[in-house]
Amino acid sequence: MNSEMVISLAERGIYTTLLISGPLLILALVIGLVVSIFQATTQIQEQTLAFIPKIVAVLLGLVFFGPWMLSQMVQFAADIFNNLNVMVG
Numbered sequence: 001m002n003s004e005m006v007i008s009l010a011e012r013g014i015y016t017t018l019l020i021s022g023p024l025l026i027l028a029l030v031i032g033l034v035v036s037i038f039q040a041t042t043q044i045q046e047q048t049l050a051f052i053p054k055i056v057a058v059l060l061g062l063v064f065f066g067p068w069m070l071s072q073m074v075q076f077a078a079d080i081f082n083n084l085n086v087m088v089g
Contacts (some may be wrong), residue, residue, distance in 0.1 A: 001087050009087070016076045020069045022058075023063045031057040 035050045062069075080087075 004089065012076070012079075016072060020072055023065045023069075024058050027057050027061045028054050 031053050032050055035053050037043065039049060
């Protein structure tokens with residue numbers, strides 16, 4: 001296993017991680033922004049108000065994006081296990 005293979009594997013791992021976590025992070029960011037705008041317009045300064053909508057949105061996002069996320073993770077792991085003999089030996 002040479003350095004190019006290690007860099008390629010690390011690049012694919014980081015890309016897969018960003019691809020999997022991206023939709024939930026964007027969803028939490030958008031909900032947080034909407035709640036912050038709501039708090040600013042109504043002058044409600046409750047700190048815990050932002051957490052409940054984010055938690056609900058991320059849980060709904062997990063339900064919606066969960067099967068796709070799982071298939072991406074399984075595909076990445078299967079690619080690694082299928083090429084294990086090339087990587088090790």
